Amino acid sequence: MSLQVDLKLRRGDFRLTVNGRLPERGVTILFGVSGAGKSSLLKAIAGLQPCQGLIRFGDQVWQDEGGSLPAHRRPVGLMLQKPTLFPHLDVAGNLRFAARRSGADAGRWREVVALTELQPLLTRGVAGLSGGEAQRVALARALLTEPDLLLLDEPLSALDAERRQALMAVITRVAERLPVLYVTHQLDEVMTLGDHLWWLDQGGLREQGELTERLAGLHGPLAAGGQAAVVLHTRHRHYDPQHHLLELALGERVLRLPADGPRGDAPRLKVAARDVSLTLTAARDSSVLNILPARVDGLRDLGHGQCLVRLDCEGQWLLARLSTLSRDSLDLRPGSTVYAQIKAAALV
Numbered sequence: 001m002s003l004q005v006d007l008k009l010r011r012g013d014f015r016l017t018v019n020g021r022l023p024e025r026g027v028t029i030l031f032g033v034s035g036a037g038k039s040s041l042l043k044a045i046a047g048l049q050p051c052q053g054l055i056r057f058g059d060q061v062w063q064d065e066g067g068s069l070p071a072h073r074r075p076v077g078l079m080l081q082k083p084t085l086f087p088h089l090d091v092a093g094n095l096r097f098a099a100r101r102s103g104a105d106a107g108r109w110r111e112v113v114a115l116t117e118l119q120p121l122l123t124r125g126v127a128g129l130s131g132g133e134a135q136r137v138a139l140a141r142a143l144l145t146e147p148d149l150l151l152l153d154e155p156l157s158a159l160d161a162e163r164r165q166a167l168m169a170v171i172t173r174v175a176e177r178l179p180v181l182y183v184t185h186q187l188d189e190v191m192t193l194g195d196h197l198w199w200l201d202q203g204g205l206r207e208q209g210e211l212t213e214r215l216a217g218l219h220g221p222l223a224a225g226g227q228a229a230v231v232l233h234t235r236h237r238h239y240d241p242q243h244h245l246l247e248l249a250l251g252e253r254v255l256r257l258p259a260d261g262p263r264g265d266a267p268r269l270k271v272a273a274r275d276v277s278l279t280l281t282a283a284r285d286s287s288v289l290n291i292l293p294a295r296v297d298g299l300r301d302l303g304h305g306q307c308l309v310r311l312d313c314e315g316q317w318l319l320a321r322l323s324t325l326s327r328d329s330l331d332l333r334p335g336s337t338v339y340a341q342i343k344a345a346a347l348v
């Protein structure tokens with residue numbers, strides 16, 4: 001089911017107006033600078049923050065001018081930035097509370113405990129948990145409520161890299177069946193998890209849509225923050241164990257990157273604009289392994305002698321961050337044909 005919101009909320013002097021629709025499944029990254037209203041929006045959708053307007057989930061109206069459905073009657077799994085666990089219950093007690101409410105059976109309990117690796121912590125009191133442990137309990141609790149909509153506010157921020165990878169895979173799987181609205185500032189989470197994007201800016205929803213397309217905009221949310229990067233959707237082609245190089249197909253072209261083995265059938269690659277350089281002819285004597293023909297689609301002057309160039313490369317978007325001196329000396333303009341160079345080590 002898809003979520004539709006058309007709401008206004010106030011917190012002190014802060015005002016937020018959001019008119020958006022969340023797709024029926026997949027992870028929608030809720031992006032915005034600190035104070036943009038991300039947590040307030042999640043709470044409003046969950047029924048924990050008063051707001052005005054419409055919130056509809058599928059054919060259920062959660063809020064309209066006629067009233068508001070109480071939070072406990074909304075089928076939402078909410079995980080706040082600072083998990084609020086019941087301090088008088090141990091970890092198992094906290095999870096049992098959620099499982100009882102949803103009627104999750106023993107099989108589901110075992111599955112969620114295994115996914116979040118909580119077995120060794122079940123009898124621990126929650127007061128002594130580390131930040132990362134508390135986050136795993138809160139995520140397990142949100143999953144055990146068997147929600148129809150998952151709202152996650154920086155759910156992996158206190159976890160180590162290995163656990164984050166594992167839990168990102170869990171969230172991806174959950175999102176195959178239901179919509180997930182996911183707040184993060186972490187670029188790797190945006191790139192790995194995101195299918196769609198909601199960008200909160202200056203009190204409103206400035207952009208919404210498919211993540212790959214939004215990130216590749218010259219005025220997209222990362223471009224504005226100076227961290228411009230795109231996601232490339234590739235296909236596995238070959239792994240070269242001798243050179244520890246993974247070969248991925250990008251349309252008719254091949255991308256090479258260092259790896260210890262294959263990464264699935266359809267890996268996504270994050271490519272930062274600062275790691276892409278341009279030439280007018282294909283260098284034959286370069287150490288750069290990835291040299292791809294591309295066409296300039298548009299340019300944006302970023303100020304301070306820097307510019308951003310958007311390129312069409314095999315039907316996907318690349319961004320390159322260049323000096324304006326390079327732009328002018330190559331005489332780059334929309335329609336120019338170029339070669340994009342990306343060092344293998346920059347592809348992660």
Ligand SMILES: Nc1ncnc2c1ncn2[C@@H]1O[C@H](COP(=O)(O)OP(=O)(O)OP(=O)(O)O)[C@@H](O)[C@H]1O
Pocket residue numbers: 011012013014032033034035036037038039040041081
């Ligand atoms: N209880 C409150 N009273 C007054 N203003 C509040 C209250 N809670 C939040 N605000 C203000 O509302 C605005 C939005 O806060 P919110 O926590 O939703 O932002 P956020 O995007 O989640 O930020 P962050 O990324 O830092 O968590 C901020 O300006 C904040 O100061």
